[in-house]
Amino acid sequence: MQLVGKAEHNARRGRRLGLAALAALLVAGLGTACSSEEAAKPQKPAKAGGAAGAAVVNPAAQRKAAQQALVAATKKWGLAKVPLAAPPAPKEKEEITTRDGFEVEDHEGLPPVFTTVPTEDKVVFLTIDDGAEKDPQFVRMMQELKIPYTAFLSDYLVRDNYKYFKDMQATGVRINNHTLNHRYMPGLSYEKQRQEICGQQDTIQRQFGKRPTLFRPPYGNYNEDTLKAAKSCGIKHVPIWNAEAYPDRMEYREWDRDLHPGDIILTHFRGREDWKGTMPDMIRQVMKTVTDKGYAVARLEDYL
Numbered sequence: 572m573q574l575v576g577k578a579e580h581n582a583r584r585g586r587r588l589g590l591a592a593l594a595a596l597l598v599a600g601l602g603t604a605c606s607s608e609e610a611a612k613p614q615k616p617a618k619a620g621g622a623a624g625a626a627v628v629n630p631a632a633q634r635k636a637a638q639q640a641l642v643a644a645t646k647k648w649g650l651a652k653v654p655l656a657a658p659p660a661p662k663e664k665e666e667i668t669t670r671d672g673f674e675v676e677d678h679e680g681l682p683p684v685f686t687t688v689p690t691e692d693k694v695v696f697l698t699i700d701d702g703a704e705k706d707p708q709f710v711r712m713m714q715e716l717k718i719p720y721t722a723f724l725s726d727y728l729v730r731d732n733y734k735y736f737k738d739m740q741a742t743g744v745r746i747n748n749h750t751l752n753h754r755y756m757p758g759l760s761y762e763k764q765r766q767e768i769c770g771q772q773d774t775i776q777r778q779f780g781k782r783p784t785l786f787r788p789p790y791g792n793y794n795e796d797t798l799k800a801a802k803s804c805g806i807k808h809v810p811i812w813n814a815e816a817y818p819d820r821m822e823y824r825e826w827d828r829d830l831h832p833g834d835i836i837l838t839h840f841r842g843r844e845d846w847k848g849t850m851p852d853m854i855r856q857v858m859k860t861v862t863d864k865g866y867a868v869a870r871l872e873d874y875l
């Protein structure tokens with residue numbers, strides 16, 4: 572049975588690696604499995620970079636170990652329920668269009684503004700703005716719970732500690748644009764808006780090594796110049812939000828006060844100075860709401 576499992580596993584890898592690599596893998600894999608010592612050992616989850624190597628990893632055991640780690644993290648961080656697993660990222664992306672009523676006068680060719688991503692998956696997206704609070708517990712919590720999120724940073728709040736967000740980026744979080752100084756965009760000239768948006772594109776590229784494609788205007792306020800400026804700086808999408816999470820409550824845009832498949836949830840890098848709680852408190856609240864309603868948190872960029 573172990574051999575069959577391994578062969579299947581190798582076949583899957585083989586499809587990715589090509590036939591020549593498959594042959595090599597099969598030889599290597601069978602060689603190890605035939606060693607009676609190896610076969611007699613109970614399957615332990617392989618440690619990352621462990622000497623056993625990838626060829627003897629049992630996917631079922633690995634999944635089980637991952638689930639056990641998630642249950643332990645749920646308990647450790649005080650979540651009410653184990654977060655639901657998001658389905659695989661869609662292979663073909665739906666076309667993203669501007670939400671009705673959110674268009675600017677001449678929107679054609681400008682980046683779409685949307686609050687919800689078109690999908691039938693029971694997923695929502697977590698997006699976190701600004702950057703004032705830099706709580707290392709929060710980064711650890713999200714990493715251990717494997718909850719994806721997207722950061723929209725405003726440089727004036729972040730520049731005293733880029734390292735905090737670099738460490739966050741290293742956990743798989745994408746860093747996106749929320750302007751240099753968090754000004755009310757429609758109150759600025761096109762040129763000033765461009766400085767705010769392109770300036771932050773340059774800063775993020777310099778500090779984090781990647782130029783964002785997502786931009787969120789401060790307060791969700793924008794005009795045609797904002798979208799033109801954003802486009803000229805390389806922005807492809809302008810996701811805003813359909814719900815907002817706080818440590819003690821949710822706020823919804825829709826009359827039904829509910830979540831919907833593909834909804835974008837906004838929250839902030841804030842702590843006790845601004846909120847009735849910490850960032851981990853906020854995550855406990857939003858995850859209880861999301862999980863109770865049967866949703867998983869997926870990564871926004873996977874759907875765009």
Ligand SMILES: [Zn+2]
Pocket residue numbers: 700701749753789790
């Ligand atoms: Zn903001």
